[in-house]
Amino acid sequence: MPTILSYVAVSGGKPTRASFEVLTRCRQIAEAQGWDLAAVVLAPDAETFAEAAGRYGAATVYAVSSPDFDHALNPPVLAALTTVIELAQPAVVAFPSSEGVKDVLGALAVRTGGAALADVAEFDVSDGAVEALRPVMAAKFMARTRAEAGDGSPVLVSVRSGSYTDEEAPVQPTVETVVFESDASTVRQTLREVVAAAGGAVDLSDARVVVAAGRGVKDDEGKRLVEELAEVTGAAIGASRAVVESGMFPATAQIGQTGKVVSPDVYFAVGVSGAIQHVAGMTNSRIIVAINSNPDAPIFDVATYGIVGDLYKVLPPLIEELKKANAA
Amino acid sequence: MKFCVCIKQVPDVSAPIQIRGGELVMDAGRAVLNAYDASAVEEALVLTAAHGGEVDVLLIGPEKAAETVRKALAMGAARGTHLVVADDAELDSGAVSALLARHLDGHAYDVIATGKQAQDTDAGLAGSMLAERLGLPYATNAVGLAAEDGTLVVTRQGDAGQEIIALPTPCLVTCSNDMNDPRIPNLKGIMAAKKKTIDTQPVADLPAASVRVLRYEPVPSREPGQKLDGEPTEQAAAVVRKLHDASVL
Numbered sequence A: 001m002p003t004i005l006s007y008v009a010v011s012g013g014k015p016t017r018a019s020f021e022v023l024t025r026c027r028q029i030a031e032a033q034g035w036d037l038a039a040v041v042l043a044p045d046a047e048t049f050a051e052a053a054g055r056y057g058a059a060t061v062y063a064v065s066s067p068d069f070d071h072a073l074n075p076p077v078l079a080a081l082t083t084v085i086e087l088a089q090p091a092v093v094a095f096p097s098s099e100g101v102k103d104v105l106g107a108l109a110v111r112t113g114g115a116a117l118a119d120v121a122e123f124d125v126s127d128g129a130v131e132a133l134r135p136v137m138a139a140k141f142m143a144r145t146r147a148e149a150g151d152g153s154p155v156l157v158s159v160r161s162g163s164y165t166d167e168e169a170p171v172q173p174t175v176e177t178v179v180f181e182s183d184a185s186t187v188r189q190t191l192r193e194v195v196a197a198a199g200g201a202v203d204l205s206d207a208r209v210v211v212a213a214g215r216g217v218k219d220d221e222g223k224r225l226v227e228e229l230a231e232v233t234g235a236a237i238g239a240s241r242a243v244v245e246s247g248m249f250p251a252t253a254q255i256g257q258t259g260k261v262v263s264p265d266v267y268f269a270v271g272v273s274g275a276i277q278h279v280a281g282m283t284n285s286r287i288i289v290a291i292n293s294n295p296d297a298p299i300f301d302v303a304t305y306g307i308v309g310d311l312y313k314v315l316p317p318l319i320e321e322l323k324k325a326n327a328a
Numbered sequence B: 001m002k003f004c005v006c007i008k009q010v011p012d013v014s015a016p017i018q019i020r021g022g023e024l025v026m027d028a029g030r031a032v033l034n035a036y037d038a039s040a041v042e043e044a045l046v047l048t049a050a051h052g053g054e055v056d057v058l059l060i061g062p063e064k065a066a067e068t069v070r071k072a073l074a075m076g077a078a079r080g081t082h083l084v085v086a087d088d089a090e091l092d093s094g095a096v097s098a099l100l101a102r103h104l105d106g107h108a109y110d111v112i113a114t115g116k117q118a119q120d121t122d123a124g125l126a127g128s129m130l131a132e133r134l135g136l137p138y139a140t141n142a143v144g145l146a147a148e149d150g151t152l153v154v155t156r157q158g159d160a161g162q163e164i165i166a167l168p169t170p171c172l173v174t175c176s177n178d179m180n181d182p183r184i185p186n187l188k189g190i191m192a193a194k195k196k197t198i199d200t201q202p203v204a205d206l207p208a209a210s211v212r213v214l215r216y217e218p219v220p221s222r223e224p225g226q227k228l229d230g231e232p233t234e235q236a237a238a239v240v241r242k243l244h245d246a247s248v249l
Helices: A017-033 A046-055 A074-088 A099-111 A220-233 A241-245 A311-327 B035-051 B063-075 B093-104 B126-134 B187-195 B232-245
Strands: A003-008 A036-043 A060-065 A092-096 A115-120 A122-126 A129-136 A141-147 A155-159 A174-178 A190-196 A209-213 A236-239 A266-270 A287-292 A305-308 B002-007 B009-011 B017-020 B023-026 B031-033 B054-061 B079-084 B111-115 B138-148 B151-157 B161-168 B171-175 B198-202 B211-218
Touching: A003 A017, A003 A046, A003 A074, A017 A036, A017 A092, A017 A122, A017 A155, A036 A046, A036 A074, A046 A060, A046 A174, A060 A074, A074 A099, A074 A174, A092 A099, A099 A115, A099 A155, A099 B093, A099 B126, A099 B138, A115 A122, A115 A129, A115 A141, A115 B093, A115 B211, A129 A155, A129 B211, A209 A220, A220 A236, A220 A266, A220 A311, A236 A241, A287 A311, A287 B232, A305 B232, A311 B232, B002 B035, B002 B063, B002 B126, B009 B063, B017 B211, B023 B211, B031 B035, B031 B063, B035 B054, B035 B063, B035 B111, B035 B138, B035 B171, B054 B063, B054 B093, B063 B079, B063 B187, B063 B198, B079 B093, B093 B126, B111 B126, B126 B138, B126 B171, B138 B161, B151 B171, B161 B171
Parallel strands: A003 A036, A003 A092, A036 A060, A060 A174, A092 A155, A115 A155, A209 A236, A209 A266, A266 A287, A287 A305, B002 B054, B002 B111, B054 B079, B079 B198, B111 B171, B138 B171
Antiparallel strands: A122 A129, A129 A141, A141 B211, A190 B161, B009 B031, B017 B023, B138 B151, B151 B161
């Protein structure tokens, strides 16, 4: 029976929500196709996440533990995933899309003789191939795309966050502990430093609430209001390209087609005009609240609730109302 | 350092593009150097100006794409190679990287650079595929490059922050357009480019593509929303009420 293998990414010591979205989609496909569902976790202590993967239906969890996975170099990740793919012989391997996944997806496809589909908005299996819908042309269009790998090779798919809803379906998984020792001679690169983003304490990609600042946030006072709104809603702070380029917000906060793709329950677009590349990074948000003084700003085309107004006048009462709601 | 920058000609995504019968319809005349590749060319030119060496560019594309090779030469690249394929050649990232690897095998470049993705397909796979085929250490999504003796120091934008990675040469790097503002070729550069040679090589046997586009579709639109009227205090109260009713806060 073929296997579909789902990659569970660990960030800040816990599996990411996007991983469970992908695992849920893999379970749906496994049920429809009559396939086996397995998960793979790479972490310093990978076995500890097996139960979480089982909660979403993974019957087998390949756990690869190594301190190497605490940092960002691609050779050990590639080596470990290749080992697991050789063991599990999956027909399809699905990943939550992230910079870490984008870093290895192509190389892994070549190494395993497989095919790869990056950053899909939806995917399914039909006649032994994977069909997916991908945003293309700077996210102006979707391409319905089909990938077929050679005999015995997998199709690799990375999935944009928020494309699917995570749903639990608990099973007791079999844990396959994969012994892995990184071969130092194959690493050939050195991580000198990780400059962590200065910003909110909440991980943007996984956040349930996001406050995104755009060009309308002009000064320290505007930034302070954005930070206060984030604080009162427990939100992660994001930014449009314009305010990242101006240096007001760090590059790690950039949301959009070339930045982070986010899919929170609530997305506050504060002074964001809504360029198509920005919208591509947040269109999977459940509720979008847009505040912009320009009534014709394209952000209002995607907003669930739009407020045409000056953010400097709208945010203070909004923050007050939210404080009241929190206290109630 | 000797650089080879792999570049691509892409449709100008800011031009009007429509879908007819599942196909994209656009002005074929409006084609440009992929913005991410332009940043890779720019960075290679800056590094070679500072540390010595030169920059070659390599492009796979139809005959028309020669103009994009010429543009990179006008920016300051020394030599261009154009692997010519038919207008309707079916190439996916795997096939592109196989063609590039076939050509680059045996060349002694210190650094192979390319954009992190192409603006038309937005796949972002060919770079790391090429590194794997050539057996090179690599880093993706670079936002800064520096050269040291025998080492390329890459600042890449990762998930949790910026990672500074030292790669021994020969190596491969894919570049973000957040890295620099690529120069616009000046008249001197354009005149100089006319004298530079482009090595044009027809590609006879295309590697097989495993990924095919079946058709193009519009982006699904969201449900139309509503604008909230009133004074800021009323608008704020209305938003909070709606978020509360939706049980999201």
